[in-house]
Amino acid sequence: xxxxxxxxxxxxxxxxxxxxxxxxxxxxxxxxxxxxxxxxxxxxxxxxxxxxxxxxxxxxxxxxxxxxxxxxxxxxxxxxxxxxxxxxxxxxxxxxxxxxxxxxxxxxxxxxxxxxxxxxxxxxxxxxxxxxxxxxxxxxxxxxxxxxxxxxxxxxxxxxxxxxxxxxxxxxxxxxxxxxxxxxxxxxxxxxxxxxxxxxxxxxxxxxxxxxxxxxxxxxxxxxxxxxxxxxxxxxxxxxxxxxxxxxxxxxxxxxxxxxxxxxxxxxxxxxxxxxxxxxxxxxxxxxxxxxxxxxxxxxxxxxxxxxxxxxxxxxxxxxxxxxxxxxxxxxxxxxxxxxxxxxxxxxxxx
Numbered sequence: 001x002x003x004x005x006x007x008x009x010x011x012x013x014x015x016x017x018x019x020x021x022x023x024x025x026x027x028x029x030x031x032x033x034x035x036x037x038x039x040x041x042x043x044x045x046x047x048x049x050x051x052x053x054x055x056x057x058x059x060x061x062x063x064x065x066x067x068x069x070x071x072x073x074x075x076x077x078x079x080x081x082x083x084x085x086x087x088x089x090x091x092x093x094x095x096x097x098x099x100x101x102x103x104x105x106x107x108x109x110x111x112x113x114x115x116x117x118x119x120x121x122x123x124x125x126x127x128x129x130x131x132x133x134x135x136x137x138x139x140x141x142x143x144x145x146x147x148x149x150x151x152x153x154x155x156x157x158x159x160x161x162x163x164x165x166x167x168x169x170x171x172x173x174x175x176x177x178x179x180x181x182x183x184x185x186x187x188x189x190x191x192x193x194x195x196x197x198x199x200x201x202x203x204x205x206x207x208x209x210x211x212x213x214x215x216x217x218x219x220x221x222x223x224x225x226x227x228x229x230x231x232x233x234x235x236x237x238x239x240x241x242x243x244x245x246x247x248x249x250x251x252x253x254x255x256x257x258x259x260x261x262x263x264x265x266x267x268x269x270x271x272x273x274x275x276x277x278x279x280x281x282x283x284x285x286x287x288x289x290x291x292x293x294x295x296x297x298x299x300x301x302x303x304x305x306x307x308x309x310x311x312x313x314x315x316x317x318x319x320x321x322x323x324x325x326x327x328x329x330x331x332x333x334x335x336x337x338x339x340x341x342x343x344x345x346x347x348x349x350x351x
Contacts, residue, residue, distance in 0.1 A: 044304050046078040049107040051297055054097050056114050056179070057215055058085035061271045062242035062289050065351050066112075069290030073297045079107075081297055089180055089214050091118035098122045108132035108300035110293075115182035116141035132303050134296045137185040139332050146299050146309050149326070150287035150319065150337040153185055157192030159340065160265060160285050162200070164193070164236050167262035167282050171203040172235030175227055177248065177265070179215035179241030186210075186240035189266075193238060207231055213244050220247025228255055239265030245284060249275035269346040276343035284346060287319065287337040295320045295335065309333060 053070050055063040067083040074081040084101075086093035091114045099122055101109060109126055113119045116138040123133050124143040133144045141147055168174065176193065178186035190210050197204050208227070213220040220243055227234060228251060237252070239245035245267040252261050258279040267284045275281040298315045302308075309331075313323045319337025326332040341349070 043306065044107065046301065047080075049301065049304055050080040050104075051082075051108040051110065051300055052101055052106050053081070053083045053293055053296065054094060054101075054109060054111045055083060055085040056094070056112050056183075057089050058083075058087060060215065060243060061268055063112075065268060066289035066293040068351070069288075069293030070297065072290065073294045077297075077301065079297070079301060083293070089114045091115035091182065094119060095122045098126060102126050102129055102131065105129060106131060107304050108134060108297070110134045110136070110296035110300055111138075111144075112136045113138050113141060113184075114180060116184050117182065132300050134300045134303075136292055136296050137183075139184060139188065139326065140329065141184070145303055145331065147329075147332045148292075148295050148299055148320075148323075149185075149332065149334040150292055150295075152326075152334050153188040154192040156285065156338055157189035158196040159338070160189065160238060161193035161196040163283050163285075163340070164238055164262055164264055165197060165201040165204060167264065168201075168204060168236045170201045173205050173207045173231055173233060174236030174238065174262075175208050175231075175234065176206065176210045176238045177213050177220060177223070177240060177244040178210045179213055179244070181210065181212050183240070189240055190238065204236075207234070210240075213239075213241055213247065215241040215243050217243040217247040217250075220244045221250045222247075224248040224251035225255075228252070228257070234261060236262040237265070239263070239267065242267050242271060242286075245281055246271050246275060249280035253278060253280040268351055269341065269349040270351055273346065276341075276346050279343075283340060283342050285338065285340045287339060288351065290351070291317055291319055291337060 070081050070083045084097055094114055102125055109131055120142045126133050127143055135141050135144045135147045138147050176190040211223055237248045239248055245265045249263050252258055252263055263281050264283040266286055268286050272281050272284045294317050295315050299309055311325045314321045320335040323333040
């Protein structure tokens with residue numbers, strides 16, 4: 001009788017241990033990577049995974065496009081994947097979204113942080129619960145398994161400045177806009193652009209420190225009008241957030257300065273099209289947010305199935321066929337997904 005009871009208890013213990021490994025959202029299991037870039041060796045099927053992409057801001061063209069990639073990934077793989085985000089760029093609201101997700105134990109959370117530093121603690125909480133965390137636009141962020149960048153940020157920033165400097169004839173005043181002063185990639189782009197300007201275009205001068213738009217087109221428009229009033233001889237604007245360049249262009253167009261002021265930076269064709277057509281924007285630089293969204297989720301799925309991300313990893317996604325490891329980091333990888341377009345070439349893109 002005693003032996004039989006012990007056997008029952010042993011079986012019950014095994015069953016409890018197995019149940020403890022199961023997630024509570026859509027069947028997704030809490031099987032986060034045990035070390036940066038290394039999976040647990042689990043063999044989860046995609047249909048048993050749940051993944052949530054937390055973006056900087058919902059309801060804007062950039063992250064609407066990223067949601068297309070999230071949905072494409074879900075359809076292609078069978079993973080239960082969705083996108084969530086707040087109605088503004090407050091890091092606190094992103095933190096709350098992630099805190100609310102943790103008890104649901106998704107297989108993975110992928111995130112585009114408004115402030116990598118602010119999100120560090122909550123991402124640690126997620127990983128401590130076995131949730132895989134993959135970030136984007138957050139080189140050097142702590143407490144993630146992998147950070148995936150579309151390209152080398154310094155190269156991207158320098159490329160924007162090369163075009164802006166050429167447009168300005170290498171002379172005159174310019175300003176730089178960022179979505180937020182805590183937006184790490186935006187600050188890296190404008191920093192690299194400033195270095196490039198000093199090295200290649202000494203006749204140009206940046207006026208003002210980077211101007212914060214909160215990734216809001218109306219805010220960028222209002223601040224661009226202030227700059228035009230304060231510096232009547234301004235010759236160039238560089239935008240970093242997807243809404244910066246259209247907002248700046250609206251102010252430049254209203255002032256009738258589209259032929260004398262250069263405007264360029266990060267945006268997507270659909271948001272910039274009318275301003276490219278009338279010359280208020282000279283050139284845009286971007287990567288496809290849909291493909292970036294898919295890349296994050298593909299990495300999470302590889303990790304969830306016990307795989308690793310390393311130099312040369314092919315995600316099977318355009319622009320992410322041969323990842324390169326970023327020097328100085330164990331878990332930061334870059335693709336080759338940057339695009340630049342003027343009015344003619346932008347028309348060929350469907351987003």
